[in-house]
Amino acid sequence: MEEAQLNVVTGSFGYTGKYITRRLLAMGQQVKTLTGHPHRPNPFGQRVSHAPFSFDDPDRLIASLRGATTLFNTYWIRFPYGQLTFDHAIQNTKTLISAARQAGLHRIVHLSVSNPSEQSRLPYFRGKVLIERAIMESGLSYAIIRPTVIFGPEDILINNIAWLLRRLPVFALPGGGNYRLQPVFVEDLAEMAVGLAQQNRNLVVDAVGPEILSFAQCVRLIAAAINSRAAIIHVSPYLMHLFSLLIGPLLGDVLLTRNEIAGLMANLLISHGPVTAPTRFSDWLKHHAHSLGRRYACELDRHYR
Numbered sequence: 001m002e003e004a005q006l007n008v009v010t011g012s013f014g015y016t017g018k019y020i021t022r023r024l025l026a027m028g029q030q031v032k033t034l035t036g037h038p039h040r041p042n043p044f045g046q047r048v049s050h051a052p053f054s055f056d057d058p059d060r061l062i063a064s065l066r067g068a069t070t071l072f073n074t075y076w077i078r079f080p081y082g083q084l085t086f087d088h089a090i091q092n093t094k095t096l097i098s099a100a101r102q103a104g105l106h107r108i109v110h111l112s113v114s115n116p117s118e119q120s121r122l123p124y125f126r127g128k129v130l131i132e133r134a135i136m137e138s139g140l141s142y143a144i145i146r147p148t149v150i151f152g153p154e155d156i157l158i159n160n161i162a163w164l165l166r167r168l169p170v171f172a173l174p175g176g177g178n179y180r181l182q183p184v185f186v187e188d189l190a191e192m193a194v195g196l197a198q199q200n201r202n203l204v205v206d207a208v209g210p211e212i213l214s215f216a217q218c219v220r221l222i223a224a225a226i227n228s229r230a231a232i233i234h235v236s237p238y239l240m241h242l243f244s245l246l247i248g249p250l251l252g253d254v255l256l257t258r259n260e261i262a263g264l265m266a267n268l269l270i271s272h273g274p275v276t277a278p279t280r281f282s283d284w285l286k287h288h289a290h291s292l293g294r295r296y297a298c299e300l301d302r303h304y305r
């Protein structure tokens with residue numbers, strides 16, 4: 001009998017990594033995860049082994065990757081916090097890519113972002129293009145997937161919009177709210193990632209759902225789905241950032257950074273290519289409105305505590 005292939009997935013206890021892991025296990029493949037939280041409850045039990053990232057110990061990282069054929073890389077940071085900057089995240093990812101090559105892996109399936117650009121003034125989008133280039137130059141076979149906003153039960157942005165709409169009398173939209181989003185479902189993304197792992201050719205593909213909504217439409221859709229009576233108002237991006245700075249500490253979190261507001265308003269979370277994922281955000285919303293935004297999803301709890 002053919003031996004099950006070993007895959008390394010970053011963040012199997014996190015968001016997208018968990019969905020990728022589930023699909024790989026369902027296909028009878030083996031999964032090992034690299035994570036910053038090796039002591040978190042392992043939802044997969046004995047079926048998924050784990051190792052810490054150990055970016056500062058490349059030999060250990062190479063040893064953790066040895067024996068695998070494919071690396072599914074989701075590692076990235078949303079914003080700089082504490083000692084961790086985007087430059088560190090770039091360096092860590094380059095260390096991981098180099099370790100994968102030295103450990104003899106064949107292919108990397110990498111999650112990037114829609115519309116990354118070296119000219120971008122947003123470090124999230126600029127850093128992503130530098131990582132893409134490092135992958136292309138690594139000698140590994142690659143599939144680079146560029147998601148827009150990923151929706152699903154564990155998502156932060158959509159969930160926390162609903163959380164705010166449930167609790168506050170007023171919801172503030174930065175600017176006119178007519179900048180657009182083209183959300184992609186986390187299950188569709190995981191299916192795409194696992195499917196592209198089976199191919200050999202190098203490719204770069206957007207992960208985008210079929211629906212394009214303005215941010216204002218998206219917020220109104222969520223408000224209607226959860227029966228929120230919050231008044232939706234428009235504020236300047238500056239005021240929005242101020243509001244985030246005030247409310248963040250009350251939540252023990254960073255709600256939205258200035259760069260995230262700018263990214264949202266810059267129409268970067270849409271694709272200029274074909275639709276690649278079938279699930280409509282509005283359909284998903286109808287079936288998940290009851291649970292959406294019941295609990296605040298805290299970025300700092302997920303990654304810094």
Ligand SMILES: NC(=O)c1ccc[n+]([C@@H]2O[C@H](COP(=O)([O-])OP(=O)(O)OC[C@H]3O[C@@H](n4cnc5c(N)ncnc54)[C@H](OP(=O)(O)O)[C@@H]3O)[C@@H](O)[C@H]2O)c1
Binds near residue numbers: 073077078150302
């Ligand atoms: N979520 C979205 O809407 C969205 C949209 C476009 C692109 N993407 C990209 O898709 C990929 C996966 O996103 P996700 O939301 O599913 O991420 P996630 O599961 O929350 O995190 C992915 C991995 O990065 C690690 N990580 C995240 N933030 C970190 C931090 N501050 N310090 C140290 N490690 C950190 C996590 O570590 P642990 O294993 O310790 O949790 C995990 O291994 C990322 O590359 C992201 O840029 C996401």
